[in-house]
Structures are given as C-alpha cells and as structure tokens.
Amino acid sequence: MQQPRTLFDKVWDRHVVVPETADTPGVIYIDLHLVHEVTSPQAFTEIESRGLKTRRPDRTFATLDHSTPTLPAGLNGLKPYVTPEAEAQVHRLEANCARHGISLAGWDSDDRGVVHVMGPELGLTQPGMTVVCGDSHTATHGAFGALAFGIGTSEVAHVLATQCLIQRKSRAMRVTVDGVLSPGVSGKDVALAVIAELGFGGGTGFVIEYAGGAVRSLDMEGRMTLCNMSIEAGARAGMIAPDEKTVAWLKGRRHVPSGEAFERAAVDWLTLATDPGAVFDAELVIDGGAIRPMATWGTTPDAGSPIGSRVPEPKSDSDRKALAYMGFEAGQTTTTQAVDVVFIGSCTNGRLPDLRAAADVLRGRKVKPGVRMLVVPGSEAVRRDAEAEGLHTVFTEAGAEWRIPGCSMCIAMNGDFVLPGQLAVSTSNRNFEGRQGKGARTILASPATAAASAIAGVLTDPRVYLTEAVDA
Amino acid sequence: MPEPLKTLTSKVLVLSQANIDTDQIIPARFLTTTESRGLGAKAFYDWRYEADGSAKPEAVLNRIDPTEHRILLAGDNFGCGSSREHAPWALHDYGFRAVISTSIADIFTSNALKNGFLPVVVDQATWDDLAAHPDQPVTIDLEAQEVRRGNHGPVAFAVEPFARQCLLDGVDTLGWLQKSMPAIEAFERAAQERATAPEPA
Numbered sequence: 001m002q003q004p005r006t007l008f009d010k011v012w013d014r015h016v017v018v019p020e021t022a023d024t025p026g027v028i029y030i031d032l033h034l035v036h037e038v039t040s041p042q043a044f045t046e047i048e049s050r051g052l053k054t055r056r057p058d059r060t061f062a063t064l065d066h067s068t069p070t071l072p073a074g075l076n077g078l079k080p081y082v083t084p085e086a087e088a089q090v091h092r093l094e095a096n097c098a099r100h101g102i103s104l105a106g107w108d109s110d111d112r113g114v115v116h117v118m119g120p121e122l123g124l125t126q127p128g129m130t131v132v133c134g135d136s137h138t139a140t141h142g143a144f145g146a147l148a149f150g151i152g153t154s155e156v157a158h159v160l161a162t163q164c165l166i167q168r169k170s171r172a173m174r175v176t177v178d179g180v181l182s183p184g185v186s187g188k189d190v191a192l193a194v195i196a197e198l199g200f201g202g203g204t205g206f207v208i209e210y211a212g213g214a215v216r217s218l219d220m221e222g223r224m225t226l227c228n229m230s231i232e233a234g235a236r237a238g239m240i241a242p243d244e245k246t247v248a249w250l251k252g253r254r255h256v257p258s259g260e261a262f263e264r265a266a267v268d269w270l271t272l273a274t275d276p277g278a279v280f281d282a283e284l285v286i287d288g289g290a291i292r293p294m295a296t297w298g299t300t301p302d303a304g305s306p307i308g309s310r311v312p313e314p315k316s317d318s319d320r321k322a323l324a325y326m327g328f329e330a331g332q333t334t335t336t337q338a339v340d341v342v343f344i345g346s347c348t349n350g351r352l353p354d355l356r357a358a359a360d361v362l363r364g365r366k367v368k369p370g371v372r373m374l375v376v377p378g379s380e381a382v383r384r385d386a387e388a389e390g391l392h393t394v395f396t397e398a399g400a401e402w403r404i405p406g407c408s409m410c411i412a413m414n415g416d417f418v419l420p421g422q423l424a425v426s427t428s429n430r431n432f433e434g435r436q437g438k439g440a441r442t443i444l445a446s447p448a449t450a451a452a453s454a455i456a457g458v459l460t461d462p463r464v465y466l467t468e469a470v471d472a
Numbered sequence: 473m474p475e476p477l478k479t480l481t482s483k484v485l486v487l488s489q490a491n492i493d494t495d496q497i498i499p500a501r502f503l504t505t506t507e508s509r510g511l512g513a514k515a516f517y518d519w520r521y522e523a524d525g526s527a528k529p530e531a532v533l534n535r536i537d538p539t540e541h542r543i544l545l546a547g548d549n550f551g552c553g554s555s556r557e558h559a560p561w562a563l564h565d566y567g568f569r570a571v572i573s574t575s576i577a578d579i580f581t582s583n584a585l586k587n588g589f590l591p592v593v594v595d596q597a598t599w600d601d602l603a604a605h606p607d608q609p610v611t612i613d614l615e616a617q618e619v620r621r622g623n624h625g626p627v628a629f630a631v632e633p634f635a636r637q638c639l640l641d642g643v644d645t646l647g648w649l650q651k652s653m654p655a656i657e658a659f660e661r662a663a664q665e666r667a668t669a670p671e672p673a
Contacts, residue, residue: 017652017655017656018655023633023634023637024633024634025634027649027652027655027656029656029659029660038503038504038556039556039557041506042506042507042508045506047646050646066503067503082504083504085504085505086504088504088506089504089505089506092506134555135554135555136553136554136555136579150555150579151579151582152555152556152557152579152582152583152586153557153583154557154583154586154587154645155582155586157646158646158649161646161649161650162646162649162650162652162653163656163660164649164652164656166634166645166649168632170578200549200552201548201549201552201575204549204575204577204578231553231579234549234552234577234578236578236579299491300491300493317488317489318489318491318547321489411500411554412500412501413500413501413503420523430493430495430553430554432493432495432553433495433518434495434496434499434518435495435500438499438518438523
C-alpha cells in the first residue's frame with residue numbers, strides 16, 4: 001500500500017519530469033505561467049539573446065497591473081503613467097507578448113486585472129496545477145489546491161524557454177485553524193493571526209497547507225487572501241485542499257473544462273486532499289474562535305495583534321527601529337493616531353467580497369474629512385460586478401475615490417502612494433518601511449477594518465459599525 | 473552567465489537590522505526598468521538618500537568604499553518580501569558578492585545563486601563573532617564550504633550542491649535545464665495521452 005501523502009506531495013508527484021538526486025535538483029513541469037510587466041522584460045531579453053522562443057505560449061498568460069495608472073486616460077487620450085519608464089515597460093510587455101504569441105489582458109481587454117485576481121477569475125488556475133509567476137504573492141492560487149509560488153526573473157526565463165523549473169522539494173507544514181470564526185473576522189484576520197504566530201521567517205523553506213474548520217468556512221476569496229500572505233511568513237506557497245466550494249466556484253469559468261470533462265476533473269480534484277495519516281515536517285494549530293479583527297503595529301507583517309491591544313515591549317533594536325518609524329509606543333494602543341489614507345484593493349483584498357465587506361461598513365456613512373480613501377478593484381471583472389451592485393456609489397457617496405484596476409498603492413510604483421509620514425490603513429500585504437511610498441507608515445488590516453477606520457479617522461474594529469444600526 | 477566564484481576575501485559591512493526586505497534593498501519605484509544592469513546606484517536607495525535626492529552623510533553605505541566591502545553581514549531573515557531579482561542585481565552591481573546572515577529568504581537565495589551572489593547562513597555565535605570584528609577580513613571558501621575570519625574558524629556552511637557547482641564552474645542554469653528537453657517532451661506526451669485516454673469502464 002502506498003504511503004499516505006499530503007496535498008503538496010500529490011501535486012508535486014504529478015509534475016516531476018526528472019527526479020532530484022543528492023547532487024542535482026529535480027526538473028518540475030509548470031502548468032500555468034502568469035506574466036506581468038515588471039519582472040518579465042529581462043527574461044524575454046535573455047531567451048531572445050539565445051535564439052529561444054516561448055515554448056508553450058498556450059500555458060502562458062500576461063496582464064498589465066504593477067506600473068499601470070489607476071486613473072483613466074485624460075481628455076487628451078493619454079494615460080497618466082507615473083514616468084515614461086513605466087509606460088515603456090508596459091509597451092515592452094505588449095511587444096513581447098505579440099512577438100511570442102502570448103495572450104495579454106491589455107488595456108483593451110475586459111479581462112485585465114491584478115495577476116492573482118485575474119488568473120482564478122478566468123479559470124486559468126485549477127486544482128492540482130503548478131502555477132508560477134514572477135511575483136511573491138503567487139501563493140494566492142494555492143487556495144484552489146494548486147502548487148503556486150513566486151519566482152525570480154531568471155526563472156521566468158527558464159519557464160518561458162522550457163516550461164520547467166529546477167527545484168528541490170520544500171518541507172511541508174500544516175497550519176490548522178480550528179473552530180468557528182466570529183462575525184466580522186475575515187480571511188485577512190486569519191492570515192495576520194497565522195503570520196503573527198509563525199513569525200516573519202517562520203515559514204521559510206516550507207510549503208504550508210491550511211486546514212481546519214475555520215479555513216473550510218472561508219469562501220474562495222477568503223482562502224485566496226489567506227494563501228496570498230503565506231510569503232509574509234516566509235513560505236513560498238500556501239495550499240488548501242479542493243472541496244465542493246472549490247468545484248462550485250470554478251464551474252463555468254472560461255478556461256475550466258465543461259460538461260462531462262468538468263465532472264471528470266472535479267472527481268480528480270477531490271482526490272487531492274491530504275490522506276489521513278500523512279506526516280508533515282511541522283504543524284501549527286490555532287484556535288479560530290479566538291481570532292479577533294487584526295491590525296499590524298510594526299514594519300513586518302508578523303507584527304500584528306487584535307485591534308485595541310497594546311503594542312508589546314520591543315525585544316531588539318530592530319523592534320525599536322520599527323516602533324520609532326511607525327510612531328507607536330510600547331504599552332499603548334494604536335487606535336488613537338489619526339489615519340491619513342485608507343487603501344482597499346490589491347491581490348490580497350481586491351475581490352468582490354472584499355469590496356462588499358467594506359461597502360457594508362460604509363453604506364450610509366461618510367469617510368472622515370481629512371482622510372483620503374482609495375478603492376481599487378482587483379480586475380475589470382471585479383469592477384463590472386461591483387458597479388452592477390452599486391458598490392462604487394457606496395464608496396463615492398461616502399467620499400472615497402473609485403479607481404480602475406491595478407496594484408496601485410500596495411506597491412506604490414504607479415504614482416498612487418502615501419506621502420512621507422502619513423499613516424495608512426491598508427488591505428494590502430506589506431507594511432515594510434517605504435512600501436507604500438517613501439516614509440509612508442502602513443497598518444495592514446481587513447477591508448471591513450479599513451472601511452471602519454476611514455469613517456472614524458483612527459484604526460477601528462469594524463464590529464463597532466456592523467452591530468450599530470445606520471440611520472440612513 | 474555568471475562569472476565563477478570560488479573564494480572571496482573581504483572586509484564585511486555590518487547591517488545588523490533583522491528582516492531587511494527587498495523593498496529596502498531596492499525600492500519598488502525603481503522596478504520600472506527593463507534592464508538588469510546598473511542598479512547598484514539604486515541599492516538601499518532610501519537608506520542612502522533623502523527625499524530630495526541628497527545623500528545622507530550618516531548612511532554607512534555612503535561612507536564605505538564598495539570595492540573594499542564585498543561581503544554583507546546582515547540581520548536575521550535577510551532578503552524577505554518580494555521576489556524581485558532586482559535585489560541581487562542591485563547588490564552585485566553595488567559591489568557585494570555575498571551576504572552572511574542567520575537566515576535568508578527562499579526566493580532571494582534562489583535569485584542570488586543565479587547571479588554570482590552567494591548567500592551564506594551561519595549560526596548566531598559565528599554571526600556575533602564576525603560582527604564584533606568588522607575590520608578583519610573574512611574569507612568565504614565555497615570550494616571547502618567554510619567561512620574563516622583571519623586565523624579563526626573555519627566554520628562550515630551549507631549550500632545546495634548543484635548551486636555550489638554552478639557558482640564554482642560558472643554553469644549556465646538555463647543551458648543545463650535545456651539538456652532535459654527530451655524528458656520534458658516525453659512528460660508532455662504522456663500527459664497528453666492521459667488526457668485523451670478513454671475512461672476506464
């Protein structure tokens with residue numbers, strides 16, 4: 001009888017082209033390669049300098065998201081790129097895709113979106129696949145039971161040229177979040193709680209499988225949020241076993257098989273779950289029922305705690321430096337400092353349920369004067385759906401800006417950024433020094449928390465507004 | 473193709489902060505480049521320059537001679553965060569050839585090894601010893617997999633054997649991967665056959 005295997009083992013085993021040995025890593029087949037404008041130009045240059053072509057353009061899909069403006073073209077028809085270099089980078093990807101026969105969700109496409117929002121939406125991401133992208137948040141796709149991880153530009157060239165990567169198998173960790181999540185607690189809060197427990201580097205060298213009742217209870221978007229942030233604990237990939245929710249979410253999407261082929265695929269997907277008795281190299285169990293809405297107070301994603309709790313005493317010079325940068329003091333709460341900017345969007349929290357959660361808090365209320373609130377849908381599809389539901393009106397009537405899709409203020413390379421010294425509550429994934437703009441101070445939180453903080457003008461537990469009746 | 477790297481002897485630059493992420497190594501706003509060369513000027517940019525572009529005189533990276541400091545001694549969890557290969561490109565172009573830390577992020581390690589930049593993980597005691605003697609030359613001997621400070625040491629370090637061989641010989645990893653093309657084609661044929669095979673009764 002075969003040894004019990006983990007979800008990670010099963011997906012890995014299906015993709016071994018050449019097994020690893022003591023001296024050499026294995027060669028692993030990649031089913032889906034997602035490409036964006038920032039980490040790909042040098043890879044195309046590299047393979048072209050060798051006279052190579054993209055081997056499987058049919059397994060390669062590109063989008064424009066990082067360097068793109070989130071404001072529409074002006075009256076002159078020109079898009080407001082932050083610099084000529086940003087525009088040139090976008091044109092470079094357009095030209096590379098045209099030359100290599102790669103599908104690009106470009107400016108004229110209804111599919112365009114942040115790469116990790118777009119891939120699942122189109123059904124490109126499917127259970128059991130290997131998915132890579134020159135982007136550390138590729139783990140997002142693991143929510144479907146795919147093995148998905150970020151790669152560097154040299155590896156982007158490897159995949160373009162060979163559809164394979166040179167890899168050694170990572171160790172396996174299971175993070176079990178048991179129990180029932182409280183109302184107002186989202187996938188983002190679970191992610192921040194897990195990372196706080198693991199530590200910023202605690203997942204280094206591991207692929208994480210998220211399991212347990214609280215994880216199962218998340219919708220697919222919440223699961224994507226959780227897997228998305230695996231890299232913030234150092235893990236390259238996070239995965240969740242496919243279940244009936246996964247199957248239902250994928251049914252009918254453009255690149256997913258249909259009819260009988262779908263039924264066959266679904267049966268196969270449900271066999272991917274970790275076998276009983278499979279052994280992990282590390283295990284962590286968290287009580288999901290104890291998780292409260294979370295927010296970070298430091299400059300690493302693991303520096304998070306329930307909103308309203310006190311900032312812990314610094315344990316190192318690095319902790320002291322982080323507190324000095326953030327302007328927070330040990331022993332104090334972080335709920336009294338005026339918030340300058342609220343950002344809702346990104347590959348972490350730019351999907352429809354994220355926008356609904358924020359709108360539910362904001363409906364009939366106003367963003368506090370002096371607070372700038374930016375809402376950036378994760379894709380054109382999210383934008384269409386949100387507008388069909390009238391969510392954009394909820395945001396604009398509350399005083400927020402409603403933008404077109406892109407990474408925007410998460411990485412702050414397109415002209416959307418937080419000013420030096422300003423305090424932002426952001427639904428993105430990184431609170432590093434300067435991540436949202438030079439000198440910007442970032443608090444990471446859920447969409448509901450971000451919306452509540454926009455209303456109150458200080459970091460606020462969203463449950464305050466979810467229980468309070470609105471006098472509309 | 474990276475130049476071979478066998479041994480490296482240099483003073484170390486100590487950046488003791490933990491969790492130096494790739495946004496610190498090169499801020500995202502410089503990633504609109506389509507080149508991989510010439511990024512040394514952007515290395516640790518926000519640590520080195522004010523908002524108006526003037527150099528911060530107190531910044532250690534503005535005070536050292538990069539040709540004398542080829543080794544970075546950095547705090548725990550170096551290179552965490554984004555997957556940008558621009559980080560090792562920038563460090564290499566600035567003049568660094570290796571980083572020593574108590575832990576180094578996975579993707580950074582993978583990117584660094586493909587660019588002739590050696591990530592070396594040591595235990596805390598070794599790190600403390602090196603940090604206490606920043607002016608004494610340190611030798612990283614990749615062939616022997618040892619770190620030595622003057623006559624002290626040696627301390628062994630681990631490195632993935634294939635990556636080590638690639639660095640020692642200047643192996644082109646894409647060229648190596650291409651040698652597996654027959655296996656890749658066989659894999660694809662088998663997958664195609666499985667997909668079109670009739671369902672078992």
